[in-house]
Amino acid sequence: MAVSDIAASDIVETVPSALIVLDRNLNITSANRAFYQMFRTSADETEGCLIYDLGNRQWDIPALRTLLESVIPHRASVEGFEVEHDFPTIGRRTMLVNARKIFRPGDHDGFILLAIEDVSEERAARKESKRNWQLTQSIVDTIRDPLVVLENDMTIVTASKAFLTMFGITAAETHGRRVSELGQHQWDVPALRHLLEKVLPENKPIEGFEIEDDFPGLGRRVFNLNARKVSQPGNNAHRMLLVFEDITDRKQRERDALSLTNEISHRIKNNLQVIVGLIAYEAKWTAAPCVQGYKVMQARIGAIAQLYDLISQSSRGRTVAVDSYLREIAKALSASLIGNMSGIDIEVKGEPLEIDPDRAVPFGLLVNELATNAIKHAFPHGTGHIMLCVEQVGDQIELVVADDGVGMKDTGSAKVSEKRGSDYVAIFVRQLGGTIVPSKRELTGTTVRIRLPLLLVPPGGAERVAA
Amino acid sequence: MAVILIVEDEVFIRETAEMMIQDSGHHTLSASDVNEALSFLRSSQHIDALFTDIYLKTLFLGGCDLARQAIKLRPKLRVLYTTGNYVNDKMKALFVEGTQCLPKPYTQYQLQGCLAALLAA
Numbered sequence: 001m002a003v004s005d006i007a008a009s010d011i012v013e014t015v016p017s018a019l020i021v022l023d024r025n026l027n028i029t030s031a032n033r034a035f036y037q038m039f040r041t042s043a044d045e046t047e048g049c050l051i052y053d054l055g056n057r058q059w060d061i062p063a064l065r066t067l068l069e070s071v072i073p074h075r076a077s078v079e080g081f082e083v084e085h086d087f088p089t090i091g092r093r094t095m096l097v098n099a100r101k102i103f104r105p106g107d108h109d110g111f112i113l114l115a116i117e118d119v120s121e122e123r124a125a126r127k128e129s130k131r132n133w134q135l136t137q138s139i140v141d142t143i144r145d146p147l148v149v150l151e152n153d154m155t156i157v158t159a160s161k162a163f164l165t166m167f168g169i170t171a172a173e174t175h176g177r178r179v180s181e182l183g184q185h186q187w188d189v190p191a192l193r194h195l196l197e198k199v200l201p202e203n204k205p206i207e208g209f210e211i212e213d214d215f216p217g218l219g220r221r222v223f224n225l226n227a228r229k230v231s232q233p234g235n236n237a238h239r240m241l242l243v244f245e246d247i248t249d250r251k252q253r254e255r256d257a258l259s260l261t262n263e264i265s266h267r268i269k270n271n272l273q274v275i276v277g278l279i280a281y282e283a284k285w286t287a288a289p290c291v292q293g294y295k296v297m298q299a300r301i302g303a304i305a306q307l308y309d310l311i312s313q314s315s316r317g318r319t320v321a322v323d324s325y326l327r328e329i330a331k332a333l334s335a336s337l338i339g340n341m342s343g344i345d346i347e348v349k350g351e352p353l354e355i356d357p358d359r360a361v362p363f364g365l366l367v368n369e370l371a372t373n374a375i376k377h378a379f380p381h382g383t384g385h386i387m388l389c390v391e392q393v394g395d396q397i398e399l400v401v402a403d404d405g406v407g408m409k410d411t412g413s414a415k416v417s418e419k420r421g422s423d424y425v426a427i428f429v430r431q432l433g434g435t436i437v438p439s440k441r442e443l444t445g446t447t448v449r450i451r452l453p454l455l456l457v458p459p460g461g462a463e464r465v466a467a
Numbered sequence: 468m469a470v471i472l473i474v475e476d477e478v479f480i481r482e483t484a485e486m487m488i489q490d491s492g493h494h495t496l497s498a499s500d501v502n503e504a505l506s507f508l509r510s511s512q513h514i515d516a517l518f519t520d521i522y523l524k525t526l527f528l529g530g531c532d533l534a535r536q537a538i539k540l541r542p543k544l545r546v547l548y549t550t551g552n553y554v555n556d557k558m559k560a561l562f563v564e565g566t567q568c569l570p571k572p573y574t575q576y577q578l579q580g581c582l583a584a585l586l587a588a
Binding site: 265268269270274278284301306309335 | 477479480483484487490522527550551552553569570571572573574575576577580581
C-alpha cells in the first residue's frame with residue numbers, strides 16, 4: 001500500500017500530537033485521539049464547544065486568545081507558540097501550539113488546525129539545567145581558588161572572578177579560548193594537555209599536577225592543577241572543572257623545611273660517621289677477639305642511622321613503615337657481608353605495618369641484634385639464608401628472624417659477647433612491651449619469634465612514611 | 468691494587484676513609500673539594516675509582532656535579548657516592564649511570580665491600 005492510499009483520518013488518529021480543528025467562530029469541529037487522551041476528555045464533551053468553554057473554561061487562556069484572535073487572522077500559520085497554563089485536569093503544563101489556516105474548495109471562511117504538543121518535561125529540564133548552570137557560575141565565582149570550566153573541545157566556557165583577577169585578563173579574553181593559549185602559554189605543557197584530554201572521555205580526574213613558571217605581573221609561581229568532569233542533570237553534555245591552586249608559599253615552606261632537614265641530616269650523619277670511624281680506628285689496633293665487638297657496635301649505630309633517614313623524611317606525628325625499615329636494615333647488613341661471609345643472603349617479608357618513631361629505635365636495634373646473632377653463629381661455612389619477617393597476628397605484631405644455619409648448640413656456657421647480645425634482645429623486647437615466643441629446638445636452623453603489641457602504632461592512625 | 472680518589476670535606480671522615488681503603492690494599496688520593504679533585508682528574512695520575520661525598524661544603528650536590536665532570540675527563544672511571552642525606556629519586560637521577568651510593572655512616576667492611584664490587588664490575 002502506498003502512502004497516498006492511507007486515509008487522512010488514519011494519520012490524524014495515529015500522530016502523537018494533539019490535534020483540534022476550529023471553525024471561524026472558534027468552535028471545535030473535531031479532535032483526534034491524542035487530544036482526548038492528553039486532556040482527559042471525550043468527543044461528546046468537545047465537539048461543537050467553543051474552545052474557551054471546553055472543560056470548565058480551562059482553555060480560556062489569555063495567551064491562546066491572543067493567538068487565535070490577534071495572530072491567526074493576519075497570518076496563514078503560526079509555529080512554536082508557547083502556552084503555559086494550569087489545567088484543572090492535568091495540572092500545570094507547557095504546550096507548544098502550531099496553528100494553520102485550512103481552506104476547503106468553495107469555503108472562504110476556512111478552519112483552524114491546532115497541533116498541540118506537551119513540552120512540559122522538556123521545558124522543566126531546560127529550566128533545571130539553567131538553574132544548575134547559574135548555581136555553578138555562582139559557585140565558580142565564590143571559590144577563592146581560580147578556576148575555569150572547559151567545554152569538550154578544551155575551550156573555556158567560563159572563568160571565575162578569582163581566575164580573571166589573578167591573571168589580569170577579562171572574561172571576553174578567556175571565552176572560547178584554550179587554556180594552552182592563555183598568558184604566555186605557561187599552561188601549554190604536553191603532559192598537562194595529555195592528562196586534560198583524558199578527563200572527559202575516560203572520566204579520569206587530574207589531581208595535583210604541578211606547574212612552576214614566571215607569570216606576568218605575578219612573578220615566579222607554583223600552581224597545583226586539579227581537574228574533573230562535571231555533568232548537568234538531564235543533559236548528556238559534559239564539561240570539565242579546572243582549578244588552579246596557588247601553592248607558591250606552601251612550596252617555599254616545604255623547600256625551607258627540606259633544606260633544614262638535609263642540613264641537620266648531613267651534620268648528624270657526619271657525626272655518626274666520625275663515631276663509626278673512631279671505632280674503625282680502635283678496631284685496627286685491637287686484638288682480634290675484640291674486633292667482633294667493635295663490628296657489632298658499628299652495626300648498631302648503622303641501625304639507628306637508617307631509622308633517622310626514615311624519620312627525617314616524615315613530619316611530626318607520622319609513623320615509620322616497618323617493612324621499609326626492615327629492608328634498610330637488611331641492605332646495610334648485606335653490605336657488611338664480605339669475604340668469607342659473602343655467601344649469606346638476607347630476605348625480608350613484611351606486611352605494611354607501622355610503628356611510631358619513638359618506638360622504632362628499640363625495634364630496629366632488636367632486629368639488628370637478632371640478625372647479627374644469626375650472621376655470627378649460624379653459618380660457620382659462610383653460606384646460608386636469613387629471613388626477616390613481620391606480620392600482624394591478631395592484635396599483635398609478630399617479628400620472626402629465622403635462619404637455615406647450624407642451629408643453637410646446647411652448650412650451656414655462652415660467651416660473654418653472646419650473653420650480652422641476648423641481654424640486649426631481652427631489654428629491647430621489654431622496652432617494646434613484647435614477649436619472646438618459646439620455640440622448639442630444630443634440627444637445622446634457628447627461628448626466633450617475638451610478639452609485640454599492635455599499639456606500636458600510635459592511636460588515631462597517622463600518615464605512613466616509606467623508605 | 469687500585470688507586471682511589473677520595474673527595475670529602477670533613478678532615479676526620481676523609482682520613483678514616485683513607486685508612487679503611489688502604490687497609491684493603493688500595494692506594495688513595497685525597498681532595499677536600501671539587502677543584503682539588505679536578506686537579507687530580509686533569510693530571511696524568513692513574514685513578515681507578517672516585518669515592519665522593521655528595522654534599523661538599525656549600526655545594527649541596529657538589530659530588531654529583533664532580534662525578535659528571537670526572538666521567539667527561541675519564542670515561543672509564545668508576546664512581547662511588549656517599550652522603551648523609553636521604554637519597555631520593557631526584558638525587559638518583561643526577562648519578563652517573565652504573566654507579567652506587569654508600570650511605571653514611573659506613574663501616575670499613577661496607578666501604579671495602581662496595582669498592583670490591585665496583586672494581587670487579
